[in-house]
Amino acid sequence: MAVNRDIFVRRDPNYDFQTYGPEPGQWQQAAALPDQLVPTHCCFCGVQCGMFLKVEGGKVTGVEAREYEHNRGHLCPKGVVAYQQVDHPERLTHPLIRRGGKGGRLERASWDEALEYVVSRWRRIQQEHGKDAVAIYSGSSMTNEKCYIAGKFARVGLGTRHIDYNGRLCMSSAATAYTKAFGLDRAPLPMTDIPLADSILIAGSNVAECFPIVTDWLWQARDRGASLIVLDPRETATARTADLWLPVRPGTDIAVLNAMLRILMREGLVDEDYLATRVNGWDEVRAAVEPYTPEEAERIAGVPAERVVAAARLYGRAARSLILHARGIEHSTHGVNNVLACINLALARGQVGQPGGGVAMLTGQGNGQGGREHGQKANQLPGYRHIDVPEEREQIARVWGIPAEDLPWEGAAATEMPHLMVSGEIKSCLVLCSNLMVSLPDVAVVQRALDNLDPLVVIDFFLSETAARADVVLPGSVWCEDEGTTTNLEGRVVKINRAAPPPGEARRDWEILADLAHRLGRGQYFPYTSAHDIWQELREASRGGLADYGGITWEKIDRQGGVFWPCPTEDHPGTPRLFTERFAHPDGRARMFPISYTPPAEEPSADFPFRLTSGRVVYHYLSGTQTRRLGYLNSQAPEPWVEIHPRAAAPLGIADGDRVRVRTPRGAMELKALVVPTIRPDTLFIPFHYGNKEAVNQLTNPATDPTVKIPEYKACAAAIERLDAPLPVLAARPKVNYTPESQPKMFPYTAGETKDPASREAKRY
């Protein structure tokens, strides 16, 4: 936890129970005894903690601990108050429509009016501009069933190739790296394996704030004597008590990781037997890391060479070592390579496939794992099938009962969509489970893109910053108003149960999509009467795919406490540990890729002397649409702040608590300064959960990894100054390493989607 609420609210030193903001309605029923405890899981991060919801008279009134294998009854503050969303006064309870057109007000409408309007507009747009002129922008903080139906609705209901989801901003680089290296994209081991490790390297993850529950597993490992190494530009709560903290310059992690691998080689800590029998590509990697001496790592990454050496020895001499990585290294123009560099380390030590060893991604979103498996990604079909492999297209077309020729081909990535919206190639977009106005980089461009849509349709349960710009808003359900499954960051499929009906006229999201499909005349493909119907179809569709859910049933999830995919048959127990004997590539071997350091797209210059990085706060989740509305959470961190080192702040005359201006080439924002020595002096940090004038994405660079299009949220050039400092008159410039001209694939906002829709080339994976 990085900030003290004192910076926002003055507390009564005598008594501070009452500074927490207003409470939603259920609190009045404090004395009510629950007549039911509904077993379910938290709606927030990828850990998906088990919890009970207290239900009294059809209302959700509270939360109770539920012993589940991975959270063992513990909850973080978000989990404790998650239930307060259910009867929240700001819930959307009826459809809204902007009758006066852009600039008009959102007015109450009936479902018939709202849906008929949407369908008639879509019909006209698709007749005039082709099927692909309507896009879907989806999300992963919802059940597998909803993710599945979002993909099917796009491909079958609308027949558009443009569907992508917010996992593009989150897991796409890790997913691609794991697919390249192992042939399968899933964390290879369960959380309960963490205490088996003797050394744990955390690369770019603020575990304490983003995954508080994982912290206990780390501490258990530490109790067993494991060493802990943290690679992070900030001294996070995890880094504070770690054995070694590597304060890396944002965007330069590869230099440190490669230097560590070079030391492992030099000191004979590489598992040559494992490399010879289970891995391809070691010789190229060996040559590629040769230039990365500890001194070179120090020069590039700013980590003292001795610390790099110490880290390599701590990590390399441990019998069992584990690397946990997250967005800190993945949100980068070389995000895939960052992850591959971690994988190289783990493979060189012969750890992948061992209990408690290897490498694991910490998936951020609630269903960030399941959401990327069932076909709401631009290039993907259910069961982790590829949309450009003819056999896999055939399989899914058969399940859906359509000819394979009718199945659209790969569409635009989420970060490519804003360009197509501005250029008019996408005329209308349905957004569900996403808040683009907070989450996408360079908000000014996003706003232009969204305002160019007619209509922008949003399904949400609160009026998010994106919903506020929509032409039609359709009220959806929160997690516990529907049932279904999610897949957590371990690959464990868990069951979400229904505790309450949606409020007012609000509907479950899958019902809205199915209704739209019926009105589009495609109802025969969406005959669902319950989420379970969708689940059964999802199982069928995933059968035989990489992410095989064929043998998972809801009953089995209850019986076993979750089921790890792949689970091909009903008598199969699931697969908690992957790669124990073979990797998922056809030859059964893992692949190593030689990785070289490339700088971030933008680096500091005299005009913009700092590196700006962004991240999470423990009280908030993603775009904050939910958590900023929950009194307790918001009272702890009601607005963003910028962290700056005292050594950097002093010459600029910035004192702790001052309001300051942070500028980048995209824009400027004003916020409070937190002057603390727990951050690199050349780095600024701003949390990203806030909207409008408080959104850090007004400042971030929209450059992306050229292959997977994940934005570089974690490193751009920035300046910070007091509010009374004059604004620069001349156009200030950062150091630009890549431009849209030199690297068009890195700048989807500028270059857009360049893929030819008619290209039917089968890619080989």
Added chain:
Amino acid sequence: MAVKTLFVDPTRCIGCRACEAACRECDSHKGESMVMVDFVDRGRSVATQPTVCMHCEDPIAPCAQVCPAVAILITPDGVVQQADPSRCIGCRNCVYACPFGVPKFDVGAKLMKKCNLCYDRTAQGQKPWCAQACPTQALWYGDFEEFAGQRRGHPVDLTRFGEQQVQTRVFHVLPQAAQWLDVSGLLQDAARELHGEAAPREEAWVL
């Protein structure tokens, strides 16, 4: 009889305030947290520390001893209860007497409020909400033997303030073995460090 109690381990605390959020869920004081999480010194570190009622045993409950209205009652098993609202006269003696700064005075309600170890839950064999929720188990609930079997760290139940000392039901977990938590000694160390008398040699951690 093994006494089940809280163990507070600041090396595990990440300052997430799940304990506060969970404490506020208790039906008997809904919306109010009796546990407090504080930064030790945010200007220097991200270190945080939760404070719960320590349920003093010897001397027994200074808060109760100074209460002129005998509003603070102690259960036979040694749990110091919150002031009984029908007896509390709002004099704040307890606030001043507590060596740990635990009782809070609710100005609006004119009542003292503090942690009662979730008596409704613990009497039924459940964990108090703070330790139940705590994602890092910096707040841990159980008995001494269980702790010794499962965890690293050195629990102490004796806190010294100069010449005075208090033995508590709740344990602090220290990184090194010690007979007691020496508060004034630690304060003097910190003061020396602050005034540069024993400035620790700081490694150049960033280049």
